[in-house]
Amino acid sequence: MIATSLYRELLIFQQRISRAMQVLLLFCVRQSRPRCKRARQGAGVADIGQWIGQCVGCLMELYQIRYFVALCETLNFARAAERCGVTSPSLTRAIQKLEDELGGVLIRRERRLTHLTELGRLVRPMLEEVLAHAESTKSAAHRFTEAEQRPLRLGIMPSVGPFRLARFLAHFGAQHPGIELAVSEGEAARLEELLLSGSLDVAVSVRIGPANIRLRHQPLYRESVVAIFPPAHRFARRDTVRLIDFKGENFLLRANCEMRALVFDCCRKQGFQPTIIYRSERDDWIQMMVAAGRGVTLMPVNMHFGHGTLARPLVEPALHREIALVTVAGRPQDPPVQRFVRAMRAYKWDDETSSARGDGYQLKLSSKAPSIAAKAD
Numbered sequence: 360m361i362a363t364s365l366y367r368e369l370l371i372f373q374q375r376i377s378r379a380m381q382v383l384l385l386f387c388v389r390q391s392r393p394r395c396k397r398a399r400q401g402a403g404v405a406d407i408g409q410w411i412g413q414c415v416g417c418l419m420e421l422y423q424i425r426y427f428v429a430l431c432e433t434l435n436f437a438r439a440a441e442r443c444g445v446t447s448p449s450l451t452r453a454i455q456k457l458e459d460e461l462g463g464v465l466i467r468r469e470r471r472l473t474h475l476t477e478l479g480r481l482v483r484p485m486l487e488e489v490l491a492h493a494e495s496t497k498s499a500a501h502r503f504t505e506a507e508q509r510p511l512r513l514g515i516m517p518s519v520g521p522f523r524l525a526r527f528l529a530h531f532g533a534q535h536p537g538i539e540l541a542v543s544e545g546e547a548a549r550l551e552e553l554l555l556s557g558s559l560d561v562a563v564s565v566r567i568g569p570a571n572i573r574l575r576h577q578p579l580y581r582e583s584v585v586a587i588f589p590p591a592h593r594f595a596r597r598d599t600v601r602l603i604d605f606k607g608e609n610f611l612l613r614a615n616c617e618m619r620a621l622v623f624d625c626c627r628k629q630g631f632q633p634t635i636i637y638r639s640e641r642d643d644w645i646q647m648m649v650a651a652g653r654g655v656t657l658m659p660v661n662m663h664f665g666h667g668t669l670a671r672p673l674v675e676p677a678l679h680r681e682i683a684l685v686t687v688a689g690r691p692q693d694p695p696v697q698r699f700v701r702a703m704r705a706y707k708w709d710d711e712t713s714s715a716r717g718d719g720y721q722l723k724l725s726s727k728a729p730s731i732a733a734k735a736d
Contacts, residue, residue, distance in 0.1 A: 421493055423457040424486045426450050430466060431483050434473045510541035511695045514550040514562035518617065518642065519682060522661040523580070523708065524563060531702050538695045546615050554687050560696045561703075562685040567617050576683040580708035584618065584678035585670040587646060587663055588655040594671055601675040606631040609654030614640045618680070622657060625676055 430439040430450070440450040458465050465479035475483065515524065528540065545553065547567045551574060553559040566576050586600035594600050602625055610633040612619065626633050636654055639645050642662050649656055650667030659680060663670045684703050686692070692700065 419457050419460045420453075421490070423453045423460075424490050426453045427457055427465065428483075428487055428490055430454060431475060431479070431487075434466075436468065436473075510539040511699055512558070512560045513540060513542050513699075514553055514559040514564070515542060515544055516547055516550065516562075516564045516617075517544045517640075518613065518659060518662060519563055519565075520642075520659065520662040523582075527703070527706050527708075530706070531699065534702070535695070535698055538698070547617060550685065554685060560686075560692070561699060563682060564685050565617050565680050566683060566685075573688055575686050575688045577686075577704065579682050579684055579703060579706075581679050581681050582659045582661055584657050584673050584680070585660045585663060586655060586673050587649055587658055587668050587670050589650055589652050589667065590669055591652070592655065592669075594655070595669055597671060599674045600671045602626065602673065603629045603631070603675070605633060605655065605657075608634065609636045610634055611637040611639075611645050611648055611654045611656040613642055613645055613656075613658075614638045618657065618678070621678065625678070 426439065426443055426445070429442045430436065433439045433442065436447050436450060440447045443450060445453075454465065461478065461482060463478040464476050465482070466473065466475050532538075532540070543553075543559070547564045550559065550562040550564050551571060554562055555573060563579070570576070586594060586605075588594045594604070605626070606629070612633075612635050623633065637645070637648055639648075642658065643664065645656055645658075646664050646666065646668055648654070657673065657678075660670065684700065686700065
């Protein structure tokens with residue numbers, strides 16, 4: 360996740376600056392011996408730390424390093440002061456303080472022959488490294504504080520559909536207009552991979568198979584499975600459709616359908632094997648083929664588009680699946696992700712399903728309906 364990587368980056372920068380400052384500390388200790396003579400006199404092992412502490416107090420300030428580096432690059436006090444946004448006297452005083460700290464002259468001001476001394480050439484690369492790491496640390500901290508400006512990455516299973524989720528996303532967007540949302544689709548297994556790798560922040564999915572202890576599934580709502588068929592089909596005269604009624608029907612199925620194992624198992628228990636004549640990765644193609652009279656299919660009720668097809672509740676058995684919000688357990692979340700997760704938990708999803716388009720029926724969920732997630736366990 361971006362927050363974790365930035366914390367790691369800041370730590371690395373801090374370590375690099377610490378190493379560079381240790382080198383400068385040793386140099387300063389050597390150079391500041393005359394000034395620290397009284398501090399060292401009579402110093403034993405017990406108070407050597409106090410002496411080093413006094414030497415550390417002699418270290419330079421970051422602005423002094425910045426002024427010195429600018430002066431090294433320009434070899435002109437006026438231009439260096441202009442680059443640093445200060446007056447020439449201020450820059451001169453800062454350089455003098457730095458020279459006092461290091462115990463020697465760093466630059467000689469000789470009209471048109473301003474040049475670094477041997478000491479100045481010695482410390483220049485060290486101070487440039489300190490300044491570079493300081494700037495990198497500042498940039499990393501800025502990226503961290505501006506993390507809210509990056510898109511919130513949401514993964515959704517294709518079969519979840521936009522009917523319910525779009526209303527929530529519209530509501531969330533109105534409440535948080537500054538959060539950009541980037542939505543991508545993928546099957547359940549793929550979404551889990553993207554979550555664990557940090558490529559997604561959250562996902563809306565159906566748990567399939569054994570639970571991954573690294574992921575947290577928070578149930579949002581349940582939706583029933585319905586039979587979908589063309590208007591002239593015999594199912595149109597019924598209020599409900601039993602699974603056994605699919606025996607002998609041409610069956611269309613979405614590839615990588617998470618309901619496949621459950622449906623096939625239920626069919627076997629009913630004493631028949633479904634006759635699959637068409638597969639597609641897209642739900643719209645499946646339903647258009649049904650509308651063209653090629654066969655029938657089963658889908659979650661909220662995936663029924665209603666263009667040239669009808670739907671009836673599936674009974675004996677009634678099937679349903681549970682839609683969940685999936686996050687990585689224990690992973691720190693950026694503020695936008697925290698707001699999104701809280702909003703999804705608080706949203707009133709309810710357990711009613713949508714009315715079938717053009718048919719006006721209202722489907723109620725059965726508490727005894729087999730669950731896809733439960734079956735997968």
